[in-house]
Each structure stands twice: as C-alpha cells, then as structure tokens.
Amino acid sequence: MVENEGIRRYVAHAILWLGIAIVAFPVYLAIVASTQDAASIANGQMSLLPGGHLLETYYKTIFVGTSGSTREPVGVMLLNSLVMALAIACGKIAISIISAYAVVYFRFPLRMTIFWLIFITLMLPVEVRIYPTYKIAADLQLLDSYAGLTLPLIASATATLLFRQFFMTVPDELLEASRIDGAGPLRFFWDTLLPLSRTNIAALFVILFIYGWNQYLWPLLITTRDDMQTIVIGIRKMITTSDALTEWPVVMATAVLAMLPPVVVVVVMQKLFVRGLVETEK
Template sequence: MVEDRRLGDAIAYVILTIGVLIVAFPVWLTFVASTWDAATIINGKLPLYPGPYFFENYNRILFIGTSSTTREPVLGMMLNSFIMAMAIALGKIFISVLSAYAVVYYRFPFRMAAFWIIFVTLMLPVEVRIFPTFKVVSDLGMLDTYQGLAVPLIASATGTLLFRQFFMTIPDELLEASKIDGASAFKFFKDTVVPLSITTIAALFVIQFIYGWNQYLWPLLVTTKDSMQTIVIAIKKMIVTSDALTEWQLAMATAMLAMLPPVLVVILMQRLFVKGLVETEK
C-alpha cells in the first residue's frame, strides 16, 4: 500500500512539474531575452540561459526609455500604472465597503432598489459603456489625468456584492451587543465590521490591484501624453510591426517589470490571507 501511494505521488509530481514548466517556460524565455542584445534576438538564435546585458538593458529601459516608440523611461510608466491600480483598488474597497454597509445595516426607502441598481451595473463593464464614459470624462477635463484613469473604473458592483454577502454572515447579536455597549453606527463599522472584514478586504485588494494594473483599453483612450502612459500600453507600443524597429530586449525587460508589482502584491497579501484563515480556525 505504501508503495502504491509513492507511485501515485510520483505521477502527481510529474504531472505537476510538466504543468509548471509549461507555465514557466515563456516567463523564463522573456527573462532570458531581456538579458541579451538586440542582435542575438533578431538572428533567431536566442540561448536558453541569461546573457551579459542584464544591467545595460534594465538600466536603459528604466531610466531612459526606448529610442523611438515610447520615448519615456519605464520607471515613470510604472509609477503611472501603480497610481492607477492603487486608486482603483483602494477606491473600490472604500466605496463598496460603505455601500454594502448601508445596504445591509440601514433601513431606508428604496434600499432594495438601490441594491438592484448597483447589481445591474455588473452587466455594464467599462467596455460596454466606453463611449458615454469617455464623453463624460473628456467633458470633465479629466483626459490625461490620474483621476480620469481611475475614477470610471472604481464604480463597480462586484465589491459591493462581495461585502454584502460577508456582512450578512456577521451575527445580528454583535450589532445588538454594540448598541448596548454604546457604539454608534460608525463605531460599530470601524470597531467591528472592518476588523472582521480584513481578509475579504485583502482578497478584493489583490483582485482589484491586478485588474487595475492590467487595464489596457481605457488608458489607451484617455491618455495621449507620453508622460501619462501606463506600462501595459508601453509594451504594446514597443512592439512595432516591422521587426527591425522593435527593440525586443527592451520590450521583454518591460514585460518583466510589468509582471513584478502584481506578483509582489499576490505574495505579500497571500500572507495576510493565510494569517486570517489560520486565526479564524483556532
């Protein structure tokens, strides 16, 4: 029996390893390509090990930029992307926690109507309402600004729904105990609801940060200035149709850099998840 299980484990590991290799290989190739010079990549004989141009390529792309297509250094673009992603993630959490709190804990006229209106916006993602949204943003003079990048993407129902479901699992007795303990509605929110929601908030933050970071269509529309470009757009711009003009090693370095913040967010926030999960299980 022990032998059988070992065999099963071995098969599982082989399959797992193959899966990891399939996923990891393109990433490795991207990294390798970002450490060679343009000539090595263009002649089609890219080795599978890193080359000697790592510092040169990354230094150039971070602080100087490509020579023709994007013109700006990638560091600035990363900052733009970061500001946009943070604004979207934090803005969404802020709005959805508050709106879910209102929908769950307050009895006001048209409460359910308000909830359903929020719910219906699930069917209207940015891509569907892109023209009216663009018109509004441009009329408000928010083109080429951070608020223009972030605000239209903050409005969404997913967070509200997530928090509503979570708040409904908080026992009513906690609210009643708070009332007897003399806590106001805001104090109950601050002292009890938010601390209990920390893991949900962390989950939503990860999802929304990555969602914001990976935005392509919307930033493409509302930014025209080079200084407001986001990194995801820059990658696309760097790859021009005629191969000769594409500085592949720089495009690959940019791709690597674009991958870093989401990966960091996942790794760092995962700790919080685990901590939250472990603590509730005690």
Template sequence: MVENRRYRNLLAYLVLTVGVVIVAFPVYLAILASTFDAATIINGNMPLVPGDQAAENYYRTIFVGASRTSREPVGLMMMNSFIMAIGIAVGKIVISILSAFAVVYFRFPLRMTAFWVIFITLMLPVEVRIYPTYKIVADLGLLDTYTGLILPLIASATGTLLFRQFFMTIPDELLEASKIDGAGPFRFFKDTLLPLSLTTIAALFVIQFIYGWNQYLWPLLITTKSSMQTIVIGIKKMITTQDALTEWQIAMTTAVLAMVPPVLVVVFMQRLFVKGLVETEK
C-alpha cells in the same frame, strides 16, 4: 492501497510540474531576452543561459527609454500604472465596503432593489459603457489625468457582493452589544466591522490591484500624452510592425518589470489573500 495512492500522488505532481513548465517557460524566456542585445534576439541565436547585457538594458529601460521609438522611460510608466492600480484598489474597497454596510445594516426603501441593480452590472461588459464613460470624462476635462484613469473604474459590484456576504456572516449580537455600549453606526463600522474585515479587504485589494495594473483599453482611450502612458500600453507601443524598429531587449525588459509589482503584492499578501477568500466563502 498505499501503492495506488503513491502512483496517484506521482501523477498529480507530474501534471503540476508540466503545468508550471508551460506557464513559467515563456516568463523565463522573457527574463533571458532582457539580458541580451537586440541582434542576438532577432537572429534567433539566444542561448538558454543569461547574457551580460542585463545591467545596461535595465538601466536604459527604467531611466532612458527606447530611443528608436522615442518612448518615455519605463520608470515613469510604472509610476503611472502604480498610481492607477493603487487608486482603483483603494477606491473600490472604500465604495464597496460602504455600499455593503448600507445594504446590510440599514433599512431604507428599495434597499434590495439598489443591491440588485448593483449586482446586475456584473452582467454588462466594459465595452457597453465605454463610450458614455469616455464622453463624461472628456466633458469634465479629465483626459490625460490620474483622476480620469482612476475615477470611472472604482465602482465594483464584485466588491459590494463580497463584503455583503461577509457582513451577513457576522452575528447580530455584535450589533446589539454595540448599541448597548452607546456606539453609533459609524463607530460600529470603524471599531467592529473594519477589524473583522481586514482579511476580506486584503483579498479584494490583491484582486483589484492586479485588475488596475493590467488595464489596457481604458488608459489607451483617455491618454494621449506619452508622460501619462501606463506600462501595459508602453509594451504594446514598443513592439512595432517592423522587426528592424523593435528593440526587443527593451520590450522584454519592460515585460519583466511589468510583472514585478503584481508578483510582490501577491507574495507579501498571500496569507491574508487566501484567508480572506476562505472566510468570505464561509
């Protein structure tokens, strides 16, 4: 019995190791490519050990940009992506938690109808509403603005459902105790619900930050200025159809830099992220 369990553990570790290698090896190649010059990468002679061009490549990528394609420095693109991701994450959390609070703790006509209308939007792909959304943003003069990048994406049916399910697990005795103490709805929300929701907020923040950081279609539609490009669009535009014009070392450096903020968010908020998902399921 012990031997069988040992073999099963070995098999599990072997499968996990193979999976990690499959996922991590392309990332490792991107990191390696960011330390070589373009000729080494294009000729296919890149070794599996780091090169000596890392400092030059990263400095040029962050502060200078790709000269052959006249792209903006990646530092500016990362700032645009960071502002967009933070705005979307915070906006979704604020709207979702207030919507869930209203649905769970207030009794008003068509309360559940409003919730199910919000829930049904989960079944609609982004492409269905992309044109009317773009038309509204264009009519309001929000093209090439941070408001135009953030505002249409801050509504979240997923976040509303997540907070609603969590609020329904909170005992009614807490609400009754708040009423006895003379606390109104806002004070109950601020002093009781918000502290209890910190782990759920953290979990949703991680998910929505990555969602906002990886946005491609929407920024591609509403940004026409190079100064408003996000880093995901920048990577795509750096890779041209002709290899002679593609500065692969800059593209790979940009790809590595694009991975850093989401990874840092997940690493620093990992404990709260996992705890928030587990508590929400309960």
C-alpha cells in the same frame, strides 16, 4: 496499497512540476532575452543562457526609454500603472464596503431597489459604456490625468455584493452589544466590521490590484501623452511593425518589470488572500 499510493503521489508531483515548467519557461525566456543584445534576438540566435547586458538593458529601460513609438522611460510607466492600480483597488473597496454597510444595516426607502440597481450594473462593463464614459471624462477635462485613469473604474458592484453577503453573516448580537456599549454606526463599522472584514478586504485588494494593473482599453483611450501612459500600453507601443526596428531586449525587460508588482502583491498578501477566499467561519 502503500506502493500504489506512493506511485500516485510521484505521478501527481511529476504532473505538477511539468505544469510549473510550462508556465515558467516563457517567463524564463523573457528574462534571458532581456539580457541579450538586440542583434542576436532579431537574427534568431538568442542563447538560452543569460547574456552580459543585464545592467545595461534594465538601466536603459527604466531611466532612458526606447526608440519605438513611445520614448518615455519605463520608470514613468511603472509609476502611472502603480498609481492607477492602487487607486482603483482602494477606491473600489472603500466605496463597496460603505455601500454594503448602508444596504445591510440601515433601513431607508427603496433600499433593496437601490441594491438591485447596483447589482444590474454588472451587465454593463467598461467596454459597453465606453463612449458615454469617455465623453463625460472629456467634458470634465480628465484626459491625461490620474483622475481620468481611475475615477471611472472605482465603482464595483461585485465587491458590494461580496461585502453585503459577508455582513449578512455577522451575528446581530454584535450590533446589539455595540449599541449597549453606546457605540454609534460609525464606531460599530470601524471597531467591529472592519476588523472582521480584513481577510475579505485582502482578497479583494489582490484581485482588484491586478485588475487595475492590467487595464488596457481605458488607458489607451484616456491618455494621449506618453508621460501618462501605463506600462501595458507602453509594451504595445514599443513593438514596431518591423522586427528589425524593435528593441526586443528593452521590450522583454519591460515585460519582466510589468510582472513584478502583481507578483509582489500576491506573495506579500498570500496568506490573507487564501483565507479570504476559503474561510467559511466568520
């Protein structure tokens, strides 16, 4: 039995390492390609070992730009994507937690009707309401602005539902104790509910940050200037119709840079993220 258990453990570890290799190899190729010269990649003679153009390629990518259909440096695109992702994540969490708090702890007419109306919006993603949303943004002169990139995407029925379900598990004794201590609704929300919601907020922040960072369709429609485009749009515009004209080292360096912020967010908030997903006792 002990020998069989050891064999199964080794097989499981081998499968896991194989999965890691399959996932990591394309990332490794992108990193290696970003250090090669354009001619080697275009001719199909790229080495699997890093080249000698690392600093040159990344300096050009971040500060100079490419000769494709977009000429803005990737540093500008990274800033735009970062602002968009942070604004969407923080805005969704702020609006959702306040909405859920109002639905759970305040008694007002049509309270559940309003909640179900919010819930029904899950069936209306951005792709379905793209034209009226764009029309409103254009009428409000939000094109080519951070407000236009973020405001139409900050409402989240999913986050509201998750916060509502969590608030319903909070014991009523905490609310009664706060009232006895003379705490009002805002004090109870700030001193009691927010600390208890820390892991949920962290888990949602990671998910929503990646959601905002990977947006493609909405930034493609709302931005017309190169200096307002996000890095996801920039990668697509760098790839021309002819492989010979595409600066593949710059494209690969941009792809590597585009991966870094989501990876950093996941690594930094990993413990809170996992606790927010699996923790059952509040």
